Amino acid sequence: MRALDAAQVRRWAVACVQSLDAHREAIDRINVYPVADGDTGTNLLHTMRAALDALLRAPARARSEAGAALAELARGALAGARGNSGVIASQLLRGFADALAGSTELGGAELRSALDAAAARAEAALSHPVPGTMISVVQGxxxxxxxxxxxxLGDVAGAAATGAAAALERTPRQLAVLAEAGVVDAGGRGVAVLLDALVAVVAEQPAALVAAARARELPAPELSMYTAREAGSDQFAYEVMYLLSEVAGNGVDPVGRLRDALVGLGDCVSVVGDGAGLWTVHVHCNDVGAAIEAGIETGRPRNIRVARFADAPSAEASRFVRDRAVVVLVRGTELGDLLVGEGVTVVPVEGEEPAFRLLEAITATGASHVSVLPADAGLTETADEASIRAVAAGQDVVVVPCASPVQVLAAVAVHDPRRRAGDDVVAMAEAAAATRRGEVVVAAEDGITWIGACSAGDVLGFADGEVVLIEPGPAGVDALDRAACGVAERMLGVGGELVTVLLxxxxSDELADELTDYLRREHPETEVVVYHGGQPDAVVILGVE
Structure with missing residues (x-):
């Protein structure tokens, strides 16, 4: 991919949420600085979900310009920022938005400028930046x-991700508390995850699959969860955060005055804005009332959140009733019936708003992780749209790439809920990709194909999406049979052990008999299974594994 447009920026936001969800627990486990409260991964995930939600609700301009899309992400991240790491992540996005203001696409040169701006914004967000943190990783x-x-773009994104990984590995040598715990910086690991997601989107790979395949288990810290905090900050018992608007100048720098007041109360101070009058305020202190009063004197505080560090992190109440579910979007009632028998949720494509009905089905599963399988390439966009909405609402949803119903059948056949979710998704994706697909269709109109002209009523044979033969019409049983046998022969020419036939x-039953007789006679070494798929377009769909 040479450049990211607004739609691809949205894909990156989704990929960030999915990847952070996959790495959240591992990042939480290594969170020892500035406070060992085990929530950096959770805070980053909440922040990016808020960013994605803002983008999904954005006006039309954010759907046509990459710069506008990034601005909406930054605005949503700032408003929903959790913890120091969330504030810095919002500034990373703000730097991207600043560099891309008014631009319709993000190319390699623009990405360089965006990362420079992000590094500057991230460093300026904190009153006392410390080497060995996520700021160092952004700078790297x-x-x-x-x-x-x-x-x-791919080379610049790859270099940035590699540089982030190298900077992350250096963090224990820059920050003593990390070296003592035997871990890298948790926030820095989050930055690396965000850039890995960008690389996956640029490479046009499913980011969630890449995250699952490449996930590295991070070592747990070998010290108490309540280790002493650096720079004497163990004297501060509370984290205070709020949004601030309606800031009045009164001839002075109100934000600078607020920052100075908070520095006098505690540490880990950040006061950052979105450029449109909204500020996020963060401080560790003992006098909660004074921290809030300083905000009242500056503007109008809202969304005030106070956390006491001595309180053990409590598990977030879950709205999910099971761990795993598989949802398939299909054309054809009989194929749906076949898949229901395999224990998956089936959503038939009927009428209007299939994305909304698919979203309803994903939510209704009550599963924390949902794998969505579109039964043909034309349904991928619908599956993506529904999954984006579900991810923004807090569900872990991955679209497994499938271009044919036979690839869906192959993926479902290897689904195993006893595996880890990431491993199961990878296994299904690999099974689908390993299944070669063929189709026999009747041409609806005259046209030109890669192998010549065809007329309405001719029978076309496809192998992996390309026309490989044309049988002159009319489309009787003999012409359909010749085409189906020809496609099967071409596909089996490079080997195969199992042929799946979807009618x-x-x-007709006669066509099914002719085709299976041919396969068993000419290729006795292969196993043949035949199902009634009921698809309205292709007369026959073939899968070879």
């Missing part, structure tokens, strides 16, 4: 991007 990514030999709504 920016420096590596500047040093990339190419201006291609369409217009396929």
């Amino acid at each position: 990514a920016a420096e590596a991007a500047r040093s990339a030999d190419s201006d291609e 369409g709504a217009s396929a």
